[in-house]
Amino acid sequence: MKIAGIGFRSGATIGSVLDAMERAGATGLRRLAVPAAKRDDPLISELIAQGFEVTPIPCETLARIATPTQSRISLHVYGTGSVAEACALAAGANSRLLVVRVVSADRMATAALAETGENS
Incomplete structure (x- = not known):
């Protein structure tokens, strides 16, 4: 299964995330992994409302990657x-990076x- 790891600054928009995903070749992908520390950010709620499946990754897990x-x-x-790379790698067993972070x-x-x- 493919998954996009996402990192974002405060004030980022859904357009920012979609642009980063497009640049990473993840257009149309609906599975995202994000830092758990951002789970209450309004952008996460917006992504979920747009139909994205969002997996929060604990910060202590990110720090080990x-x-x-x-x-x-x-x-x-x-x-x-890289938050995006660490999130993507932590999202599943035996993960391998296909595209390094893009901005x-x-x-x-x-x-x-x-x-x-x-398997998806």
């Missing part, structure tokens, strides 16, 4: 180099694409 790309902000806040045009959201060893 090494990622190919590195963001100083992500390292400082979450303890991992939306407005620089408010990131997306990475992974395939898990689980």
Whole structure:
């Protein structure tokens, strides 16, 4: 099963997330993994209302995942180099990254694409 890991800044819009997903080649994908710390953000509610299946990933899990790309902000806040990559990798057993994180045009959201060893 494919899943998009998503990271976003406060104030990001659904357009930011969709743009990041498009840039990651995840257009049309409905499964998203996000940091659990963001589960109460209004953007998550909006994504769910738009039909996305959202899986929250605990921050302590994110901190244990090494990622190919590195963001100083992500390292400082979450303890991992890329929230999007870590979320995508943590979303299922035997996950492998298909696309490293990409940034939306407005620089408010990131997306990475992974395939898990689980069937959809």
